[in-house]
Amino acid sequence: MSESLRDQLLKSGLADRLKKPAAASARPASTPAPRAQPARRDGAEMDLARAWALRAQREKQERETARREAERLAREKKERKQKLAALLAGRALNAADADLPRHFPHGGKIRRVYCTPEQLARLNRGELAVVQLAGRYLLVERDVALQAQAIQPEALVLLCDPAAPADDDVPADLVW
Numbered sequence: 001m002s003e004s005l006r007d008q009l010l011k012s013g014l015a016d017r018l019k020k021p022a023a024a025s026a027r028p029a030s031t032p033a034p035r036a037q038p039a040r041r042d043g044a045e046m047d048l049a050r051a052w053a054l055r056a057q058r059e060k061q062e063r064e065t066a067r068r069e070a071e072r073l074a075r076e077k078k079e080r081k082q083k084l085a086a087l088l089a090g091r092a093l094n095a096a097d098a099d100l101p102r103h104f105p106h107g108g109k110i111r112r113v114y115c116t117p118e119q120l121a122r123l124n125r126g127e128l129a130v131v132q133l134a135g136r137y138l139l140v141e142r143d144v145a146l147q148a149q150a151i152q153p154e155a156l157v158l159l160c161d162p163a164a165p166a167d168d169d170v171p172a173d174l175v176w
Contacts, residue, residue, distance in 0.1 A: 080152045084133060089148055092138040093119065093128065104130065104158045111157075113137040123160065130158035 003011075043079060098114040102123055105111070113130050119139060122128045129145030131138050132155055140148070142159065149156040 026040065029167050083151050084148055084155055087141065087151065088131065088133050088138060091140055093141070093142050094139050095119065100131075102158075106132070111137065113138065113139060113158075123158075124162070126160045126162050129160075130157065131155050132157050 056128065094113070097114050098116050100115050100117060100120050101112040102115050102120055103110050103112045119128060123130070123139065127142055128139050129142055131140050131145050131148045137157060145156055145159055
């Protein structure tokens with residue numbers, strides 16, 4: 001009356017007829033079972049594993065090289081900022097009572113620095129220049145600005161050349 005699950009599956013056609021393992025039943029109980037040998041890798045698998053290991057090692061070396069280069073660039077940038085700050089220390093000519101804005105393009109935007117009437121005239125003649133340090137725009141003498149440019153080229157923001165032709169018809173000394 002009670003059929004095994006195996007027999008029921010065979011009758012319903014859901015399972016194929018399975019053979020009982022003959023080797024296991026024919027072996028005497030006193031003999032140990034043979035150990036399975038580990039599967040040997042063929043040459044292609046070993047080459048593939050070696051290639052992956054070499055690739056991982058190369059990528060690690062590239063990341064380390066990129067990290068060292070980024071550290072070197074950051075150190076050089078920090079040194080340039082320190083040199084620029086030392087150069088500009090005490091040389092800024094920004095006046096507290098300056099009320100005339102001098103507009104100039106920088107970073108894709110129109111920026112301004114406030115000048116006195118005398119500073120504005122000197123700035124437009126090219127005797128003064130505008131240098132950026134730590135987000136501030138400083139008025140400095142022309143020779144100081146050129147030294148700042150030698151240290152960090154992007155620090156020099158505005159240095160007028162009165163002999164240069166105007167890009168447009170707007171005069172440099174226009175106050176707006």
